[in-house]
Amino acid sequence: MSTTALAGVSALGGWSRLAHAARPGDGQPFSFDALVAHARTLAGQPYTPPSDHYEKLLDDLGYESFMGIDTRKEAALWSDSDTPVRLEFFHLDQNAREPVDIHVVEDGRSRHIAYDADLFSYEDPELAERLPDDLGFAGFRLVDRSGDELEWLAFKGASYFRSPGGLNQYGLSARGISVDTGYGEQEAFPRFSAYWLIKPAPGDREITICALLEGEALTGAYRLRVRRPGNVIMDIESRLFQRNAVQRLGIAPLTSMFWFSETNARRGVDWRPEIHDSDGLAMTTGKGERLWRALSNPPRVQYSAFQDQDPKGFGLLQRDRAFDHYQDPEVGFEKRPSLWVEPRGGWGAGHVGLLELPTDEEVYDNINVFWVPQDKTVAGQEWRFDYRLHWCSEEPYPPELARVVSTRTGRAGGPGTYEDQSVLARKFVIDFAGDALSGLTPDDEPEPDVATTHGRIDNPYVQHVEDTGRWRVIFDWQGELPPDDKPVELRATLGHEGRILTETWLYAYYPQALPRRLTADEDDGKA
Template identity: 60%
Template sequence: MDRRRRRLLQSAAAWAGVSSIGGVPASWAAMNAPLSGGAPFSFDRLIALARDLATLPYVPPKPRYGQLLSQLGYKTFMGIKTRKGHQLWENTDLPFSVEFFHLDNGIRVPVDINIVSNGHARHLDYDPKMFVYPDPTLAHRMPDDLGYAGFRLHDARTDHREWLAFKGASYFRSPGTENQYGMSARGVSVNSGEPGPESFPDFTRYWIQRPHPGDDAITLWALLEGEHLTGAYQMRCSRPGDVIMDIRCRLFQREAIERLGIAPLTSMFWFSETNARRGADWRPEVHDSDGLAIQTGTGERIWRALSNPPRPDISLFADDNPHGFGLLQRDRNFDHYQDSGVSFERRPSTWVEPVGDWGHGQVALFELPTNDEIYDNINAFWIPAQPATAGSRWAFDYKLLWTDHAPFPGNLAHVTATRTGHAGDPSTYKDRRPTDRKFVIDFDGGPIGQNEPGADIHIDASASFGEIDNPYVIAIGSGHPGWRVFIDWRGDTPPDQQSVVLHCRLMRGKEPLTETWVYSYYPKPLPG
């Protein structure tokens, strides 16, 4: 794993670690926030800035106090708290407040933060009184111009809970409606899934619109800077229930990019009922997301069940103007995880809904092998068909939804589980090849309900290599709604050692009853 990715992920584990403490006048955030300078600001001005910067050589940011921050271990950092009353706009009549993150050993370069009001931006200076340290001597060692690592938004209208956070590279994430952090989003991905190293551009400057009393949304802007490109972002963020982000993205390339990823999503998948690691961990399932969902431009719904592959694996889904794609956590049954400490069943799903014409391209799913839950090994993003050459300019608008429910219509049955085992019937096990595999796919919802599958139902299944054998469908029964499809895959390992891609859906005549289940299987013998 790339060392920078590792540092970012380790730092991200502490996103929820800073909370308010202490006692200072509650009016501090309203009256004494240290603002300086002032200049006209608009999204058009930000776009012009990003465009101009793309014509200049990239200068990587360097930490000013790297040696000092390297001494902040995880335990020490988790003991640093925001002083009570020091959130921006805390205890005012404004609907949102902003809490800032302390720099740490993983993120040593501060971001530039500005506050926008009436079309003018003023710089938010660092305030050393912002934080309370577990070791008083540490406070005296912190410089007055240290800067902030990022920030998170709190909702002052209801429960004062945090609902959106920005920290590290171009990462941001939301705990969603269930108030549980899980997967993340990024501004852009550069060469994710390529043989060479991935590049991580940074949101280096932020502008936060001061809201008005009664506002139901807050607008943020960000400048992206990296070796290969620059970018300007506008994000209108609201929390009517689900967290909704209306994002406008403008990119300007410095250098050619082999694989440009738009609206990238990042998650973790270790194991589920599909690939349960018996004996490796006491929990039945460990994942932040269990599938990639796609609604194509023609309206087809695809469910690509996630896997933990033996080697890096990329799946590409060609499309024209997709209706949407996202990494979802469908399984919301606590019994399937049994871990009340991290609550996988409450982790948000994230859905990308393109706005305007995205043209031809591919939805990409990049999966990395992992042996632990601390690494984000799942990436999904849109790859435009047009080559990402030096000097290219891009404009993409989209909605980003953080939710706990299905983000598309329920007119088709959806996949609820994928299980695997030995192919064939028990009496024929001795005749099987070691790589033959049975796949059991459960569907529920839509036109299925409590109905029994009739004679007019047929299984549309295929494999990129080998053959499909003995397909059949039954009602799950025993008080459980839905239908269960059984298919056997038979074959040897593909000559190129790559995966076998399987497709399955249920049809009535020419009409689909279910979304299309897709799975990437690496043939290998099962134990036993």
């Protein structure tokens, strides 16, 4: 199935033939083809933003009021049916103000689900009486109907959705599309304005969700087939129609949080050793090269573009699964899911974009990853991208090469030589582990291959960590600040007898001065 762009489709030629394709309505037959036709029709019409006529009410009620609202499980959709999941609705609140239409498709026909306060339970019983009858839903979640009550998936806000994956812990999110992400106030957030949930047949272990995407720049139709054989797997078909030109169209966008890890931890930031939902971006290129880009919390906005042709896969992973590296049983960072994007068909030329934003708190998502097609993103363009999402504890297609398991940094030089080093110099320690390295011994060790775009690499060597079976690459970076406020791009692999044994480690390093002393002099008059 082709997933390349359908180039050269004009607003008049491509869309006029279906100028009257209406949205599938209540009680009418539903098909994905009809939804695609409607999305194409909308793209040829002016954009109508969602109504905000209850904005003041939501503000007046305040955050605490909505914290006391919960779904009544016995009132959930399919609570008494032979389906793999039941559907629980999300209430509008201060952070999710735009109502969405929700439909269920039974026997091929669409049925609209009307908002009803009785679908929810209220900590404040008077609150339900104050809410208007047409308030609407903010989204929904799918909950397993078996005894373990595991959640499959949740949709809420713009085109965001997320899953707790195989370890049943929410973390990073996905989106239907991203528009001009990284361009500040120019970024737009098209939203899933309506959903159609196809009721599964008895005994089915999969559910199909169709969604209409609406935004000022584009419209779209999505079909998502979801199942949970342990991990959560989603097969996604997307059809996109541009109203206006955009600078950066992000396909299969992922959003996560990285504050600090062993890579960039500083004393006194937080009592916990590490705080992140994901610790790296993994990529398998169209030519089969395996890359690992360790995430960072940069001092300024950093955008990295990894050029490729027909990528085999990419994703944000949480590889560090050790509780003692986080020490926070309430949030479970070690259980946060990894999310792998598997393109279906050829995606053509483009790049995997990684946007890293500086943060000093864990409440903000500061990591964005997406595929950016090379073709022009202009008005009248039609796109088709199909892909599979794996919400997983371990990546679905681990490489035969050894993997990066940690990235650490510190002062350059050795004990007793720190005062001789530049305050910008930095030591890097990268650990690799995997079967590709397991047969080597200290007498037959692998060779490091380390490169930098600026400055120089000093004394690269390897070390076998016997207690863990890992092989460690250690080197110092020396140099001055790069020009134009750019980072130093570092790259490292391990090889043996001309054969590469590891995935390629990548890192964007912003040289920052480290203190020469970690304690004050006794005679400097300071406490």
